[in-house]
Structure formats: C-alpha cells, structure tokens
Amino acid sequence: MGTHNTSRRTVLKGAGAAGVAGLAGCLGGGDDDGNGDVDGADELGEQFPEIHFLVPTAGVNAFRNELATMVAENWEEIGFEVNLEELEFGAHVDQAVVQQDFDASLLGWGGTPERIDPHTFIFDMHHSSTTGEGGRNTPGYENPEYDELAELQVTQVDEDERQQTVYEAQEIIARDQPRTYVANEGGFHPYASSRVENVEAGLGEGFNSFWNMISVTPTESDTVRFGYPSEIISLNPMQDLATPDRQFVRLIYDQLYRIGPDGMPTPWLAVDEPEIEDDGMVYTVEVRDDMTFHDGEDLTIDDVEFTYEMYADSPTYGSLVENISEIDTSGNEITFHLDEPFAPFTANVLGQVYIFPEHIWGDVEPDDLADFEDENWVGSGPFQFQDWERQEELQLSAFDDHFETPNADTFIRIPGADVSQLVGDLEAGQLDMLGAVPQPAAIERVRDDDDLDMEEFAAVGYAKIAYNMRRDHLDDVNVRRALSYGVPKEDWVELVRDGMGTVTHTTISEAVEFWHNPDVEQFDEDLDAARAELAEGGYGWDDDGMLHYGADQ
Amino acid sequence: MGLREFVIRRVLQLIVTFWAFFTILFVLFRMMPGDPTSMFILDGMTPEQREQRIAELGLDQPLYVQYVEYARQLLTGDFGQSFIYRDPVMDIIVVRFMNTIVLMATALFFAYVIGITFGALMGWWRDSKFERGGIVVALIARSSPEFWVGIVLLSVFVYWLGWFPSSGMRTTGGELGGGFIARYGSVDFLRHLFLPALTGAIVYLATPTLLMRSTMLDVLNADFIEIKKAEGLPERTVLYKHAARNSILPVVTVAAIATGAAMGGSVVIETVFNWPGMGREMVRAVNNNDYPVAMAAFFLMGSVVIIMNFVADLAYVYLDPRVEYE
Secondary structure (H helix, E strand, O other): OOHHHHHHHHHHHHOOOOOOOOOOOOOOOOOOOOOOOOOOOOOEEEEOOOEEEEEEOOOOOHHHHHHHHHHHHHHHHHOOOEEEEEEOHHHHHHHHHHOOOOOEEEEEEOOOHHHOOOHHHHHHOOOHHHOOOOOOOOOOOOOHHHHHHHHHHHHOOOHHHHHHHHHHHHHHHHHHOOEEEEEEOOEEEEEEOOOEEOOOOEOOOEOOOHHHHHHOEEOOOOEEEEEEOOOOOOOOOOOOOOHHHHHHHHHHOOOOEEEOOOOOEEEOOEOOOOEEEOOOOEEEEEEOOOOEOOOOOEOOHHHHHHHHHHHHHOOOOHHHHOOEEEEEEEOOEEEEEEOOOOOOHHHHHHOOOOOOOHHHHOOOOHHHHHHOOOOOOOOOOOEEEEEEEOOOEEEEEEOOOOOOOOOOOEEEEEEOOOHHHHHHHHHOOOOOEEOOOOOHHHHHHHHHOOOEEEEEEOOOOEEEEEEOOOOHHHOOHHHHHHHHHOOOHHHHHHHHOOOOOEEOOOOOOOOOOOOOOOOOOOOOOOHHHHHHHHHHOOOEEOOOOOEEEEOOO | OOHHHHHHHHHHHHHHHHHHHHHHHHHHHHHOOOOOOHHHHOOOOOHHHHHHHHHHOOOOOOHHHHHHHHHHHHHOOOOOEOOOOOOEHHHHHHHHHHHHHHHHHHHHHHHHHHHHHHHHHHHHOOOOHHHHHHHHHHHHHHHOOHHHHHHHHHHHHHHHOOOOOOOOOOOOOOOOOOOHHHHHOOHHHHHHHHHHHHHHHHHHHHHHHHHHHHHHHHHHHOHHHHHHHHOOOOHHHHHHHHHHHHHHHHHHHHHHHHHHHHHHHHHHHHHHOOOOOHHHHHHHHHHOOOHHHHHHHHHHHHHHHHHHHHHHHHHHHHHOOOOOOO
16 A cells, blocks of 8 residues: 555544545555545554455356455455465365355355245345354354344245345345345356257256256257266255256156246146145145156156155155145145245245156155165156266157157257366367356357357356354454455456356345345445445554554454 | 295285375375265255265264275275265276276377387487487477367367367267277277377377487497397397397386376376266366265276386386396
8 A cells, every 4th residue: 555545644643633524545555446535443453353265266166266366355455364265166165154164255156946936045045043054144144133034034925025025134134244245147158059949048047947958959960969067966856966966857857836937936747826725824736637757657646645755754855845734635636734834835845846656766765765776767757867877978868748848859968077178069069058158268269150159147146255253353244344345246247257147236136036126235346435334333444554443342 | 035025025015005005095085175065065955964964974983983994895895885976986987997098008008109119210310300300299299288289189180170079988879888899899989089099199108209219329339239230130120129129128117107197197188088087087076075986086096006016116027137136
C-alpha cells in the first residue's frame, strides 16, 4: 500500500476526525479504489488472525483455482493475512466437510435434479441440525430465526406459501453470509452436429440430463457415443452412488415421477399427479399398467410396494423413505401415509426411488443389497443394460417396450482420462458428445470446427466459499460480509470462465425461477464496502495496512 | 563366494526389499489425507452412512491391525476388495495390467531393437555425419516429454492425416471382454496400439542408442578387434559377432531397469491416448483413496522394477563371467 494513504490516515487521526464521511482515504489497501468513507478503530488490539483458505488444485478445477488466487489477493488488499492451501478433491472434502478444519473453503455444490426442490439448499445446507462432521452445513451456521423458516417450508404443501418462506430464508442467509455464493457455473457441452441431432442441454446437467440421453438422435448410424471424464463406479442402485453413476442408473431404472426438463416432478410410471390429502400427510399415486421389465416380466403394483419396503430396509437409502409410516395398495393405486408433512415428497422421494423387479431382488438380505450383483441390471427404464468393461465402455441399448423409447438404438458411454483428451476424441470423430465443459482454448477450437457445436446450460449448483463460524474470528458477521465483498464474482465469470455461468448472491439458482429470490442483498466486488463493514465492526488497520481488532474488542 | 551363494543372498535381499516396499506403501497410503468415503459426501452420504461404511472397510481399526490384515491377504495372493468398486482388486487390475504390459513391451521392444542397431552402427561409423546426426536426434528424443511426443503424433497422424484412431484400445460398440487373442490379436487393436507404442518407443529409444554407441567405441578400441580385423574377417562379422555382442552387456542391464521405469511412464502415455491400462487406474485409485487398488497397482509396478533389477544382476553375472560375486 502507498505511503500516501498512510499519511492521510495519520492526518485524519491527528485531527480527531475519525469517521468523517467523505474525507477519510481508503485505508489498508490499493491506491485507486475510489473514495471510501472508511476509518477504523482508534486504538488497535491484536492483529487479525491469518485466514486458512482451502482451495482446489488447478488439476482438480482450474477455474476455481484461479478464483482462489483472485480472492486471496483482494483479501490481502483489504488487510487480511491469507494462507492458501491447495488440495486434491478427497483431501479437500475430508478437511472441509469431515474434519471441519479450515477458516475458509472454496468448493462447489452440485445441482442434481433432485436438488432443484429448494429443500436441500434451504434445510440441509443451512439448518443448525446439519453442522456435524460430514454434514452439509459446513460453516456451522446456527440461527434460530432461520431454523424456524427452514422447518416451516417442509410442511407447506401450498407452493405459494412455501415460496414466501423460501424467499425469506434466502434474505436471512444473504444478510448473514455464512458463505459467499459466487456463481452458478453452467457452461457449454460440445457435440458433433454432423453426427447427432436433437440434443437437449438440461437444467443443471447439460448433456448429462436424462432428457438429453433419450432424445439425442444419431444421423449417420444407430449409435451415440458419449464421453465423460470419469469412470462409472457401480450400476447397483442400492450402492452409495456418485452423481455420474446415478445419471446412468436412472436410464435403466424408472421412478414413479421424474424431474422434468423444467425442474418440476412430472408423472412417469405414475399416471398422473399424486393425490394429496390430509394436509400433505397422505399421497396416492396411480401406476401405469402397461410396463414390463427388461427381462419380459410385468411390472406390477406389487413390485412398487416391494421396492418401497426394500428401501426402508436399506442401510444406504433407508433415510429416504423413513418418513413413510404405512403403505397400502388397491388395484393399481399405491397410498403412502407419512409421519409428518414433507413438502418435497413428490420430487425427493417419489422422484428418487427406483422401481425394482421383486422376482430378482426379493430374496436379497438388507445388508447384501449394496453388494448384490444383478449382472444384467434388470430395470424397466428406456434403456437396458447390454455390456460393460471398466475404463473402456458401457453399452446400453434402447428398450423397445418402453412408452418413451430413446432415439438412439445404442448408447455407449466412454470414460476419458481428462476433458482435453475427450475433446480430441470428439474432433477425431470417435465421440459424438461430451458431458463435460472444455477448457477455454478447446472451446475456441470447437467453435471454429464446422462439424462441432455446443449447447449452453444453466447450473443449479454453484461455487461457494464457506466460512467456518466455529472459529471466533469468523463468527463476526461484519468479517464475513467484508470477505464476501472481496470476491470478484463478475470478473471471474466474464474473464476467467469466458462468460460461462451466472453470478449469484443467493443459495438458489436463478435458473430455478420459482424458488429463486431475486431481491436478496447483493455482494459484488467492492473493497471499500468491505473496509466499511470492518470499520463498522470496530476493526482497524496498522500503518502497514494490516487488519487489527479494535482495542475494546 | 560362488555363484550359488550369490544367488541365494540376492534372493534374500529381494525378499527384504519387497517387505520394505510393501510397508512403505502401506504407511504412505494411510498417511494420505481423506478416506474413501470423501468422494460420496457431497453426493448426499449422511454422517451415519459414512461411519458405517468406514467400519465395513475396517478403516476404524488400529493401523497395526490393518497392516497385519493386509500383509496376510497379500501373502495368500489376495489384494483384497476395492473400497470404491466393491469388487475384488484382482478382477480390476489383471486386465489393466495386461493392457499396460502389451503397450509398454511393444514400445520397449522397438526402442531396444532400433536403438541397439543404430547405436552399433553409430559406433562403427564414428565421426561420420550419420553418427553426429544420430546423436542430435537421440538427444532430442531423450529430452522430449512423453505427453509432448504423444500430442505431436496425435496432431500429425490423427488430426492432420487421419490415419489412426485418437484413443482407446479398440473401436467402440463391439463385443467386450474376450480372450487374449480376441483382445490383442486384431488389426483394429494394432491400429489403436500404433501411436501410443510409437510414443513410448521414441522416448525410450535414446538410452540404448547412446549407450550402445559409447560401449561400441570402447570395444572397438580394444586390441582383440584389431586382431580380428587382422585375421581378415569380413567387416560385418567383426561388427556383429565381436564388437556388438561384447558391447551389448550394459545395454541388457539398462534394458531390465528401463522396463521398470517404463511402467511409470505408462501413466502419461495412457492418459494422452486414453489407454485402458494400469497407469490410469492407479491415478483414479489414488484420487479416490481406493487404497487396495492403488496399493496393488503400485505393488505390481514396483515389483516389476524390483524383479527387473534382480534379473539384471543375474543376467550380468551369467553373461559376463568376469563379474565378481560380492
């Protein structure tokens, strides 16, 4: 920082003019940040502790790694001392989510379709009951006023009432800034326009969307070859599945409802919307009677009932259905009685439970569910399992007896070592589409290639910086708000991400129009505002521009 | 000390080396931050599920218990079960390991056949343009990183000329699995093998070439070569039968060691060409804290290095009776 600022500050202090609006220079930082009206504490206490900032390596995520550097520079300019620690993914999750050993942590939060319902964002990520090790409330945010709203929205079956509650909850989160919500990352997924058509980049998932995989149509052959930068771990729907695995399991297995292209649950094996009675305590669903499994056996209401009972016994997914106290069936109708109202029931339970054939899974012990090997993975979905060799390819074929037959006869998923190698395969004609966002240089090449094209998609998940509120120095809302003002959201999206994505200030993506509150308090990059927050919190700066507690703090 | 004692002592050393190697691997992997459940946490695994999974994997046991258990498994030829895939490690790595061996063996075979031939000729025609040019080419090849050579070959033969496929081990959509011949015997496979194997061959070519050349120069200065020439033997016979054969010894030793080193290089080549081999599996396993697979992969690749060193020692003794057993 320039001596110019220091001397101006000294003069002001000498004149006893602390806090005189419009006169005080910008303290503790750059020379050209405009005229702030900031001053700090008159008497300084201890220096503010160093911020231990966990960030991904460039190998894990080049974009976010760049963001971390930009953020750290700004924070240092405001007067913080920052210790940047770059970590591989597993180590990062372990330290930030399990051990909770961090001050700030830059991680993403994935926006899978079942998270389009606001429950995960509003409740799981911010309610005080989820602050434990491995819980999703990584900042340790606890606010009784907020908890009430998070609990209330679960019980509101009326969507408009629930929307109001979700709006209010977002306002509180924006005010308290347990995290900086940086940007819904979105991006481009490339495909070979000369070889496939009817691609649909779905909300939050791009080409990984279910709707894309059944609609994409090969024009030169009957096969679509889909590249993805990691391997499928398992197709057993009862294992703890990672997101890429689930994206294929759901092609083979059906649910009663699927999350539609608009993000809302739409009837699938169900004939119609569920009939909801008793203030959201009873859900009745009529199931289609024209379904068969891939091995030719009929899919009956008994299979549906069996499935929900099997889930209840599953050590992995039991919690998904634990709110169901009783199930009964009549004709082709199944009725679920709940212990307590659960507003996201259709999206998050009926839309997530895969229907299994009782004749194959009926005798499996609950503890063996996750290890059970049904080598043909018999479901009732629009694609059936054909063959699979790890690291090489997973082959699916269209199931002609389904009411929604896919447009490609064969769908092959090819795992790649990394995205740039996959883009090379796309250019060489060995792949038809990718479920991954290329690096900016590769995006240019795709743009210039006549055979290739890209589809843009909006994200539901986002990049975020969590602040560990269990630490004294980050428990102060002024500090967190100041740190949030130090995040160059706009520059990151426009310059680093080449325009891919949308800056966000709240936990719910603007792509999810119904639940997104557009009027929350905004935190754009503004170092003066950051200093003003700190000054208001009673902090001050020494002659080197380093941040200190005020003497009376 | 006789040959017998030498071999016995060398075998004992081998066993100790393996034990130390295995122990270091175990300690290193258990010191790595994170655990195999990390990659699922953001996908919605609850803390209770996580605890349960860790207990299932035996990771809540004290380290020495895990160590003894893993040593026991290894001694019975069992690498355990993958934490992530939940399949036996053996099933996962046998095919990958074969794919890597086929790739690297092809690369090394060509590197050594070509390298030894060129090196011998360079030594024979010393101070010629051929020798000077050869040295420059070899040095350039030796200084080129594997990924760079791979990318250059991709640009020329795939993107520009379109002669070869860009990645993988076979054309997609066919029948999967199959026996050895079905996997490695087809024209389609050879077309996929060509570029990655060529990448390896180029990178590994320099060592045998330069080494062969310099030992040739030594041997050619030796008196017996002059004698052979004076005996009126044809040049070819002197070159191949006497000079080259005597120069090849250090190259054989280096070849054995290079085989081990090439296992490490396979990681890069497999990534550039998306070759479904051990190197890629190893990277995945390390990133996901899949200890059993990662340790088995390192163990196998390390074993190749250790065994090839052992073979090099024995080969040296066998090939050159002048070597003393110490």
